[in-house]
Ligand SMILES: Nc1nc2c(c(=O)[nH]1)N[C@H]1C(S)=C(S)[C@@H](COP(=O)(O)OP(=O)(O)OC[C@H]3O[C@@H](n4cnc5c(=O)[nH]c(N)nc54)[C@H](O)[C@@H]3O)O[C@H]1N2
């Protein structure tokens with residue numbers, strides 16, 4: 001590599017992930033956000049049997065008993081919520097909304113916790129205090145004056161507890177709509193839609209114990225060192241057990257290469273580390289379907305070579321448990337190696353090596369994240385993983401299965417308890433039987449369709465149970481403008497964010513308790529429940545004094561809105577809020593898998609929801625698992641030609657979705673800035689760009705008006721050819737609102753065709 005010029009804030013990072021750097025960063029998060037006396041006790045209570053669930057990620061803990069104090073990004077999530085900083089009415093009195101729009105996302109949230117309900121006054125362009133009852137009354141009035149319930153949208157971000165989410169969906173359904181856009185629509189919807197067709201359920205099938213028995217792990221499109229930090233302990237263990245870990249990721253992610261476990265005294269004192277990936281394949285962005293097809297094609301060849309008594313493909317399992325094998329084989333035969341290689345950027349030899357490792361393993365787990373789901377064919381991508389696993393019967397045996405890495409800590413639970421715009425008939429029937437009202441049956445809006453309905457005036461009210469809706473969505477230009485058309489926006493949040501500032505006619509902020517805080521109601525202190533990535537449901541109890549005496553819990557806020565909106569409601573709103581055990585009894589009445597909910601939740605560690613494929617029971621229409629071929633090799637057919645590059649959007653190490661904790665991305669060597677484009681050196685040479693050049697990026701989709709990102713700095717990075725990376729949410733301006741997977745509605749955040757223009761010279 002030629003000598004590179006110095007670029008501000010860009011340094012090589014040669015150390016392993018984790019280690020002392022992680023401990024230092026943990027200490028800094030505590031120092032900057034929390035009271036030094038409170039912090040250690042708070043962190044020690046995270047994920048303890050009688051403590052609160054870590055809001056950082058959805059990776060499970062053994063018996064829910066983690067040695068969490070060393071999880072850097074978990075500590076950031078907890079300290080960010082448990083911060084001593086406050087956003088007060090005086091703050092709002094001192095700043096107009098227009099002036100706050102000049103602040104960046106980091107500055108807005110770093111002001112601290114919201115402390116009391118606020119309502120926007122257009123005359124002063126400021127948020128002003130409002131009482132809880134007045135706020136509820138106003139929201140109820142506007143909702144009731146809509147001409148149809150479908151003119152309202154009820155967004156959920158996956159932090160809400162099962163209890164809050166359950167009564168929220170009941171309220172919206174009693175009100176009369178299935179408009180439930182949620183963060184899952186931008187995240188693992190491809191899993192929720194794709195896996196039921198393949199194996200009959202839309203969730204992962206492995207448990208933490210399976211990692212103790214697996215013989216091979218294939219990790220695709222996720223960055224655990226940053227986003228699933230507690231998974232690093234598992235990967236570390238696997239590697240030390242000698243289990244091969246095969247990674248598919250366009251970027252070299254340090255935590256997938258080398259990790260020093262802060263809980264391993266020897267590694268800490270000797271400054272050593274453990275290699276994580278045994279093989280690292282830098283697949284092209286959008287090349288996973290082709291790679292997965294290549295591996296399957298190589299398996300067919302190995303099976304043919306092994307002859308009649310070979311044990312390459314699990315033919316007995318295939319015959320007994322699956323449909324569609326012949327069609328899969330036909331499709332793989334018809335797909336050429338040349339097309340596969342061109343599409344994924346990996347050679348036939350490389351993919352055959354993976355196939356050999358796969359057939360040598362008696363128990364394989366495939367883990368995957370947003371690198372697979374956020375594509376125009378995200379659903380089909382996920383199904384290719386299921387195909388691969390089915391070929392060797394890697395379901396329903398110890399050490400094997402599929403493992404989607406969920407995002408928000410309770411996004412999976414929200415869906416389980418009814419947050420879905422496509423409600424299953426059985427659930428609606430049980431709601432009707434239990435509560436005596438007739439819920440609407442038609443499909444409602446998902447996240448993209450909700451903002452489209454708001455943009456063209458069909459929807460007039462948006463209620464957000466958490467999150468930062470318009471900032472998380474693609475096409476910021478379109479979405480920000482849409483927010484301004486709303487008659488009313490209601491934001492139930494813990495922190496100030498940009499979504500609050502994109503005011504339309506009326507906007508109300510309702511501040512809520514976070515996971516870490518004590519939730520006291522009439523019958524005493526309350527616990528809530530959450531479901532992790534592996535379908536374990538467990539209790540979470542906050543321990544800290546609330547950030548403000550005026551905060552209310554999410555369930556209490558939902559109930560307050562419901563009562564003000566539906567004065568004749570037959571649902572027991574007050575009884576539910578007095579004692580969340582009663583909400584859990586109601587959850588159990590609607591969802592039989594929660595039988596003896598209150599009893600089982602009191603057991604440390606909680607319980608696991610049933611997962612039929614783990615017993616080789618397939619709740620598909622045919623009662624068998626289904627092989628689903630992938631037509632062609634291109635996930636994103638518009639993205640390959642001429643000077644067009646494929647942009648993927650990423651999270652930095654100092655970020656939780658739209659929450660920006662700080663401006664560093666330590667493991668990728670970026671410090672104090674986020675305005676960078678990661679690019680392969682050979683692509684840079686071809687585009688006559690140098691490390692540090694400042695460029696504009698433009699979306700290369702002809703049918704869309706110009707979508708541009710201006711003045712970003714190109715930096716040389718180990719990323720696959722033809723692929724470039726930039727941070728989310730800054731790069732969301734480049735993603736057209738209608739560029740999504742038609743099957744699941746998931747925006748193609750990870751595959752945007754773009755061109756680079758070079759407007760300026762070096763930044764130095
Ligand atoms: N600290 C922290 N924790 C989080 C979050 C956070 O923002 N911060 N977010 C939470 C949420 S909601 C979610 S959904 C998860 C997200 O967790 P991840 O799925 O890990 O999230 P991303 O950063 O979007 O990127 C995923 C990885 O996919 C790779 N990738 C990009 N494009 C492709 C592709 O085409 N193919 C393949 N194979 N790989 C690709 C990227 O290089 C990156 O390493 O994390 C959750 N946990």
Ligand SMILES: Nc1nc2c(c(=O)[nH]1)N[C@H]1C(S)=C(S)[C@@H](COP(=O)(O)OP(=O)(O)OC[C@H]3O[C@@H](n4cnc5c(=O)[nH]c(N)nc54)[C@H](O)[C@@H]3O)O[C@H]1N2
Nearest residue numbers: 157187466467468472492493494495497649657658728749
């Ligand atoms: N380009 C691009 N865009 C993406 C993605 C991507 O990879 N690339 N990823 C997508 C994904 S996977 C997701 S999940 C979405 C995330 O979309 P969202 O879930 O909508 O966004 P967050 O940034 O997680 O929400 C942050 C806000 O949540 C609030 N909050 C935090 N804790 C609580 C709580 O306990 N209760 C309540 N009520 N509020 C709370 C705070 O006020 C904070 O400002 O973004 C999506 N957008």
Ligand SMILES: [Mo]
Nearest residue numbers: 186187407408
């Ligand atoms: Mo997510």
